[in-house]
Amino acid sequence: MSDSEARFHVLRQSAGRRASAVIEAMVLSGSDIELNRINVIEFSSAHSLELDESLDAFLHAAKLGLFDMSWNLLCPGCGGVLSANTSINDIHQHDYPCAICAAGYEPTLDGMVEVTFTVSPRVRQIAAHTPDALPMWDYMQQVYWSSGIQFPPGVPMRELMEKIVVDWMELPAGEKATMSLQLPEGFFIVFDPVTHAAQFLDVQGEPTRERQEVGIVFNAVQAPTGTMKMRPGPLRLTLENRTDARVLPAIYLAGDELHHMLGQRKKFLTARDLLTNQTFRDLFRTDTLEVDQRLKITSLTFVFTDLKASTELYERVGDLVAYDLVRAHFGVLNEVVRRESGAVVKTIGDAVMASFPTPDRGIAAVLGMREAMQALNASRKSEDLLLKIGIHEGPCLAVTLNDRLDYFGQTVNVAARVQGLAVSRAIFATEPIVKHPAVAAMLSAAGLTPVPQRCNLRGIADELTVYQIP
Incomplete structure (x- = not known):
């Protein structure tokens, strides 16, 4: 083998x-x-x-x-x-x-x-x-x-590019070459995908018979893109490669064909999708951000849970039984989080912080958590485990805290405070969650009507509308 x-x-x-x-x-x-x-x-x-x-x-x-x-x-x-x-x-x-x-x-x-x-x-x-x-x-x-553009299936790339490229060349390291061509009226981009350097040519006005000269140097320093005003007519373009690798400059016509092609996008797997995936967090624990590295996420859904009266639980059933119950509760929650494409960010005592890529995944998870806890209680013929749940969505920063991938920002703070409102099996959710179209459809199908209430959350200046999901 x-x-x-x-x-x-x-x-x-x-x-x-x-x-x-x-x-x-x-x-x-x-x-x-x-x-x-x-x-x-x-x-x-x-x-x-x-x-x-x-x-x-x-x-x-x-x-x-x-x-x-x-x-x-x-x-x-x-x-x-x-x-x-x-x-x-x-x-x-x-x-x-x-x-x-x-x-x-x-x-x-x-x-x-x-x-x-x-x-x-x-x-x-x-x-x-x-x-x-x-x-x-x-x-x-x-x-x-890469994988972000949807190219027409079955159409060779060269055939596609010939509609938008006036001329191109492969220029080896350290070499210089020229292109001679007739430029029609239009807006053109001289672009090299290797060094990511570009020069705009704005060709307009009365045609000329005089040869126009343009020189472009490719090197390790990427200068801001500039625009040269030119007239339709002959152009001699001198290209010099001062890098240690080949470059691939081409002259692109920035017209409808190019804009249409670049507008065809595919949905792709994002870094957010990966960071909220439990398998990734389990397998790549060391692949975290640097301590001073803080990267933005424009939308992430956070769920906070906590066991109600867990201190009394230890007092009532004893340390060993309570410990086994809490472990069983963690196992149930981890299973539900993984099933809904989420990830457990951390546990704090009996509390859990989890993240999900979208609000509908988050709401499916919290409904699943509640059902799973009811089933766990039913199997023990008791009501020892009562879960308090809060959920919120918004922007945040991905950071590393205590050698672990974590999240920081007001969205996280609000999610934690919303969970603190819960005193029964009801789920507390913020407006961005319940107003999400997929969440609204999910709650309607389940026959659940969120009940709004205005709340002041500790540490949050503005009063918020929070919904109780019965």
């Missing part, structure tokens, strides 16, 4: 067999492009698998060394990969500039950072492992645009 076969054998034991079998078959017979920067959401849909099942299998495969994870910062404007990173540690808080869009973007883990999986070169060599050897359009598709 080869090393790869042994690893796949372990994968089948540790992850879902269906997803593991599909992944193994793809590694053995899939095309190179299928094995580069795999979009797990697209993979799941294509193979009729549940997303959680596929993600669980890819995470185990990455842990076994079968795949490498990449945390890619995607430009919100053009979908290009502004930075590809092997770890979340490599993502910085500063703005990431996009030369094509002439803008800078502060990274958000749920809007800009995709997580993809590429087969390890130890398992199978694919063309993307040596990107400097990829043909021009393969480089654009597989390296620059």
Whole structure:
């Protein structure tokens, strides 16, 4: 048995067999492009698998060394990969500039950072492992645009690009070359996907017969994108590569064809989705943020739970029995959180803090928690365990506290304070939760009508509307 076969054998034991079998078959017979920067959401849909099942299998495969994870910062404007990173540690808080869009973007883990999986070169060599050897359009598709753009199926990339590219070249390290062409009226972008350098050419006005000269130097310093006013007519473009790798400059017509292509986006697995996944937190405990690293998430759902009167419980049934009950309660909650694509952030005494990617996942979890606790009590023919639950959604910062991935901000504070309002089996939820369309539909289907009340939460200046879900 080869090393790869042994690893796949372990994968089948540790992850879902269906997803593991599909992944193994793809590694053995899939095309190179299928094995580069795999979009797990697209993979799941294509193979009729549940997303959680596929993600669980890819995470185990990455842990076994079968795949490498990449945390890619995607430009919100053009979908290009502004930075590809092997770890979340490599993502910085500063703005990431996009030369094509002439803008800078502060990274958000749920809007800009995709997580993809590429087969390890130890398992199978694919063309993307040596990107400097990829043909021009393969480089654009597989390296620059990654999995964020939906290209028309069955249309070769070269054929697609010929509609928007006036001319292009491959320029080796240290070399200089020229392009001579006739520029029509329009707005053009001279762009190199390797150095991420760009120059805008605004061509308008009366045509000229005089040759216009433009020179562009590619080096390690990315200068702000500038715009040159030009007239329709002959152009000699001089390009100089002062880097130690080849560059791939091309002249793009910034017209309807380009804008349409860049507007076709695919849903991708975000860093937020990964950080709120229990399998990731279990397998990659050390892959956390640096101590001084704080990254934004624009929307995350938090659930806080606590056992009512747990002190009296220890007094009433004794330490050993109470300890076993509390452990059983943690086991039940962990199972529900994992089932709803969430993750337990931490436990504090008898309390649990959990995160979920969306409000509907969070509300499904809290309803499931309540049912599970009722079942646990019924199995013991007692009402010893009563869970107090609070849920809230909003922006936050992902941070590292006590060597563990954690979250910080007012959203977390509000979620904790809302849980403190609970005194019975009723769930307390904030307005952003109950007004979420998927949550509203879920509660309506369950015959649950949230009851609003105005509350002052400790440490929160403004009065809030909080809903009690009976």
